[in-house]
Amino acid sequence: MSASASNSNKERVFIFDTTLRDGEQSPGATMTLEEKLQVAETLDDMGVDIIEAGFPIASNGDFEAVVAVAKQVKNATVAGLARAISADIDRAGEAVRHARKGRIHTFVSTSPIHLAHQMKKTEDEVIEIIARTVAQARNLVDDVEWSAMDATRTPLDFLKRCVDTAIKAGATTINLPDTVGYAVPEEHFRMFKTIIESVPNADKAIFSVHCHDDLGMAVANSLAGVAGGARQIECTINGLGERAGNAALEEVVMALRTRGDAMPFFTEIDSTQLSRASRVVSAASNFPVQYNKAIVGKNAFAHESGIHQDGMLKNAETYEIMTPASVGIKETTLVMGKHSGRAAFKDKLKELGYELGDNAFQEAFQRFKDLADRKKHVYDADIIALVDDEVGSV
């Protein structure tokens, strides 16, 4: 099925972007207010459903940023993060009340290791905290997300009690984060499926998946969460985020778009804006994007090997599963290097305005290969020089 195929048989998945909150928690990625507003505008324009704008209690700057984003955003819901502490929840409520649609996102740890060492609380105490803080948030706004921090290392029986309590207290979204990037896809699928099937009021909330990339599985786990029943994915542009980062927005969006045949879901993201969003976030966070990054890396649509270039010249679908245009990149690049073959070299010569006879072409191709062995990058100017030299010497 092509990427532009209809969504009529598919279910909607909401995209919750946390570039401005979890993304900004990446060491060194701090953004100015102006940069945050630019990122928020980009996200809003591309169709992100929920923008997590910051952690209002963290600092006055964070509070002001959430207020400013809330005032600026036209379409998306704007969320502010709050610990399960009364003052945090009030501060988040104060910040998001400026939004057309505001959400308080409150969280508490649920895993034994966090309860014993970080919170020093019993399970019953955590249940009481959830009931009280979710109800407090719900008194301030209609849209409340509750997260079970470290959900993937929480025994399922206790996780069920927590989720049940949060829904009864008024949570409208339930997020089960893989806080430390520990899950594997099959297990993640099962966690969502089991919780959704066994909590009595599960249909009263949207379930959300939030994955970190410590083992490089954030995107795979996010998709497994959706297969298990989640209908919101929390992610960041370029996969920016704590430690190894969060699930990359551009990857989950394009995975669902490209593989709608295997996963019948869709998002409302305008994927042609992905490449620009990646550049905006890279500049704002001062984090370069790796060359081979899926979807938005410099090499994501570049081909050097002769076999691949030959295939691409015959039919782009031989080596590309999505078009560069679908993610906002102008065109595929056939990089001229030592792996390039005759077909790509001939095509390059044509593009540069040369048509050589057989002998001259063979000579020029040999000289190009010799040059490519010596030089990392062979530019158009190098090819022009070697052909002019060649033609001049005939």
Ligand code: KIV
């Ligand atoms: O990774 C995590 O658990 C979080 C929560 C605050 C949702 O970022």
Ligand code: ZN
């Ligand atoms: Zn996180």
